[in-house]
Amino acid sequence: xxxxxxxPATLVQPVGSPLSLECTVEGTSNPNLYWYRxxxxxxxxxxxxxxxxGQISSEVPQNLSASRPQxxxxxxxxxxxxxxxxxxxxxxxxxxxxxxxxxxLFFGSGxxxxxx
Amino acid sequence: xxxxxxxxxxxxxxxEDAVINCSSSKALYSVHWYRQKHGEAPVFLMILLxxxxxxxxxxxxxxxNEKKQQSSLYLxxxxxxxxxxxxxxxxxxxxxxxxxxxxxxxxILTVHP
Numbered sequence: 430x431x432x433x434x435x436x437p438a439t440l441v442q443p444v445g446s447p448l449s450l451e452c453t454v455e456g457t458s459n460p461n462l463y464w465y466r467x468x469x470x471x472x473x474x475x476x477x478x479x480x481x482x483g484q485i486s487s488e489v490p491q492n493l494s495a496s497r498p499q500x501x502x503x504x505x506x507x508x509x510x511x512x513x514x515x516x517x518x519x520x521x522x523x524x525x526x527x528x529x530x531x532x533x534l535f536f537g538s539g540x541x542x543x544x545x
Numbered sequence: 546x547x548x549x550x551x552x553x554x555x556x557x558x559x560x561e562d563a564v565i566n567c568s569s570s571k572a573l574y575s576v577h578w579y580r581q582k583h584g585e586a587p588v589f590l591m592i593l594l595x596x597x598x599x600x601x602x603x604x605x606x607x608x609x610n611e612k613k614q615q616s617s618l619y620l621x622x623x624x625x626x627x628x629x630x631x632x633x634x635x636x637x638x639x640x641x642x643x644x645x646x647x648x649x650x651x652x653i654l655t656v657h658p
Binding site for chain 1: 547577584585586587589592632634643644645646647648649650651
């Protein structure tokens, strides 16, 4: 069965420090991968998505970047964190059928990031 | 552009019913519903595909009117475990969305004993 691993669960970082969040998927191949962010009490905002190794699309301009070095690995990074980067970060994956439309979105357990 | 959910918040007593609506300005292929408990990842409830179908399991069901680009989630005989924030996620029609889901702002549902 497919599983998604995301770590760490919580992270407290000072302003200006770097960030690296990792997500890996097991039990599937060539999944579409997504990074969402949720500010406190707010909805889910799509940050990045990837349809394959090395292919990254950004949905919103920001202080963050994403990479996909392997088929089932998705990394969210920042060189210098801002206070506004605080939030709950969720990695997700999805299998796609024809026409790029597909099944449900599977979420990782999330990382609560606090930038102080 | 994100779909619009209404109401923003609902307070119920156990056993009461609720309806949460989701409306989009775009043509949709599917609508997804998720429930999220505080500090946890969203949990999948159901997908509704283009075709106007209605789905459900147990006492939670949903409908999708593709012509109006609207979906509604129906919770009947609510239980304490139904408390949480409900999100609809929409997938654009046309096959170029790359599987992206755009989520509404959420509806906070609170069920009291």
